[in-house]
Amino acid sequence: MKLHETVAAVTARIQARSQGARSAYLARLDIAAARKPGAERMGCANVAHAFAGMPGNDKFKVVAEKAPNIGIVTAYNDMLSAHTPMQGYPDLIKAEARKFGATAQVAGGVPAMCDGVTQGTPGMELSLFSRDVIAMATAVSLSHDVFDAALMLGVCDKIVPGLLIGALHFGHLPTVFVPAGPMPSGLSNSAKSKVREQAAQGLVGRSELLQAESAAYHGAGTCTFYGTANSNQMLLEAMGLHVPGTAFVAPGGALRDELTREAARTVLGITKAKRFAPIGHVVDERAIVNAMVALLATGGSTNHLIHWVAVAHSAGISINWDDFSALSDVVPTLSRVYPNGSADVNQFQAAGGPGYVIRELLDAGLMHEDVLTVRAGGLREFTAEPALEGEKLHWTPIGASKDDSIVRPASAPFSPTGGLKLLQGNLGRSVIKISAVPENLHVIEAPARVFDSQEALHLAFAAGELNQDVVCVVRWQGPQANGMPELHKLTPPLAVLQGKGYKVALVTDGRMSGASGKVPAAIHLSPEAKAGGPLAKVRDGDIIRLDGTAGTLQVLVSEAEWDARPTVTMPEGAQVANALDMGRELFTGMRSHAKTAEEGALSWL
Structure with missing residues (x-):
């Protein structure tokens, strides 16, 4: 072919x-x-150290027989x-x-x-x-x-x-x-997610949630x-x-x-x-x-x-x-x-x-x-x-598909295009796992609600402040800010809002993991807010349009206003909190040297 x-x-x-x-x-x-093999190339002391712990027969093979x-x-x-x-x-x-x-x-x-x-x-x-x-x-x-x-x-x-x-x-x-x-296979992934959403709403308690999670993750293996x-x-x-x-x-x-x-x-x-x-x-x-x-x-x-x-x-x-x-x-x-x-x-x-x-x-x-x-x-x-x-x-x-609801031939695919999409606009460049999002939710346009941490979003959800069409902006989550954690814990509350009929999306310079789900999520936004990226310009109430079909991500304000708007800096308290405890201080150098997400978040260059 x-x-x-x-x-x-x-x-x-x-x-x-x-x-x-x-x-x-x-x-x-x-x-x-x-080069010659190590046992021939290295000094005798080096070779002796390398194989000192080997069983005798193995040592003879590698040194004498050049195995x-x-x-x-x-x-x-x-x-x-x-x-x-x-x-x-x-x-x-x-x-x-x-x-x-x-x-x-x-x-x-x-x-x-x-x-x-x-x-x-x-x-x-x-x-x-x-x-x-x-x-x-x-x-x-x-x-x-x-x-x-x-x-x-x-x-x-x-x-x-x-x-x-x-x-x-x-x-x-x-x-x-x-x-x-x-x-x-244990408890299905969809059933597990449903219990998580119920827990986010307070409909089930910790005991029921732990039981469901333990039924899903229950043995050795991936x-x-x-x-x-x-x-x-x-x-x-x-x-x-x-x-x-x-x-x-x-x-x-x-x-x-x-x-x-x-x-x-x-x-x-x-x-x-x-x-x-x-x-x-x-x-x-x-x-x-x-x-x-x-x-x-x-x-x-x-x-x-x-x-x-x-x-x-x-x-x-x-x-x-x-x-x-x-x-x-x-x-x-x-x-x-x-x-x-x-x-x-x-x-x-x-x-x-x-x-x-x-x-x-x-x-x-x-x-x-x-x-x-x-x-x-x-x-x-x-x-x-x-x-x-x-x-x-x-x-x-392999033969033919044993279940065409799971795998299909290239001649009759689920979609003619791939599962991941690049989004570009005045907020920078990001990606979305479009294959996980229902087709009727590929385009979301709604007012922004800006958060400086995922904990702040959870508090706003618990207080009932997000019961509306909303694009949740979570910033200071990039490689330089705090090591770019996955924000998968945001999925249940956002899915609950979506289930209530609201138009909901997430925009973040953080990650959303390989389990990115049915809520439209523009993630890995580059450049990140900590590096002066445009995410640091967004204000509550700004209208954001996420268009997974066209591949765009825009704040709908005039170009002149957007260019003139200042970027905010990362709150000092967040910077201090991200640098201490749980070993995070050991990673300070990596955060300071990190490249953008699009550059692989490399920390060694």
Whole structure:
């Protein structure tokens, strides 16, 4: 299938824009790849330290026999349900490596916070920059420089982007990502949201709310809505960085264990065959475009309009929201998974899952097929479903959609355009998860009510002050102001107002998470208010028009008045509060150096 002209054009302009930085990146990568292995290159004391803790046979293999050595970077902890299954993965990987005459070591662990735990708390203000901490921890882990390949163990929101950014700074290493799969379906996401709305109105108490939340989040594995964590897995499949079809296989079973072993075999296959597929070459401009297309086709997390900008930058590639917008105009929406629909990711997997979506996009000419992946068979291998035949893995073609209310072919999509939309106007540039918003709410025009914190909005809601058509403006929520927390706790009160028949929208320089729902939300507004962005000019009563169809976001005042209006500064009390307690003071440097959301909120430049 011929590549769609818009996909080709966007890829070409990304390549042209990135030429200098990408060439310099690849030159550094190739120098590192050409060196002798660490056990031959390093001094004897260095080598002795590196392998002192290894079992004797492994030590002999890696030092005397020059066997490949896999570095494992793990985000395992007991706080994230998605990561608890990974506790035993290193032992599986080490045992499998030994079968093939290789060795493996846990190179290091990275922190991994659960946004579900920290939502609406001060800890959430560490969330976005935890991505950069994870990237740095990945670099520290791999800096021992005695590895011939790497396996990245992680799933959730900031963890996968952080691992990927870190791995790309060691782009000479063949690298495979190893997920754990979703938890079993519990209380449906829509039923959970209904209880949250009832609690926001005082119709149910804490006991009933806790019971509902515990029925939804009830076991090991990823949360079952299509938020940032599960969008991560979709994008890794589209970039060819997983064992094919691994993303949404349930944790804890024989198939999941065998897929983990296959990850070790896959990365050793690259190393031993000397097939030139280090991660820095796999993640090229075409792979980044494939990830963007997959995100748009599935209505994935808005967070990736920040994270994948940072990922691309780490491979010497420059992308921006105009690229996402151009692709969104031609990429159809092929899936409906909560919050874009009622299905959860287990139902998505059963209906065809990532393999179905990737096949449809390839066949429609909307993805690059001629790309490197971690497998010799290329991206087509990611259009098949894994299963066990006895003790051996095999893959079968996905076939037709098993449920066309969840996944549809590119010839008959849910929408002819993608799930995310760029909004532009005199308030700056922002994004909206338009696929989650009912069509009759794509355009909202109403008076503004300005808040300096999400707590202030909750108080106004509780006092009955928002029972009207309203655009809630929540500012001082950007990377420089307070670390750009997710404002997901605002969803229930705003949804209640919407349910009462009011026209409601949110405009903010903060994030709204991969669970951005049915309330129109213009998020990631750039430049942020703290940096002097126009959001700091908005006053109560200003009429704001959010037009998700036209892609505009405007304060409806005259140009002369708007230009003359002064910007307000961040309240001193808020600045002090955002800098203290819960470890926030440790992130002061990151906040002060942070780039805009559209620039990936990078903190290390």
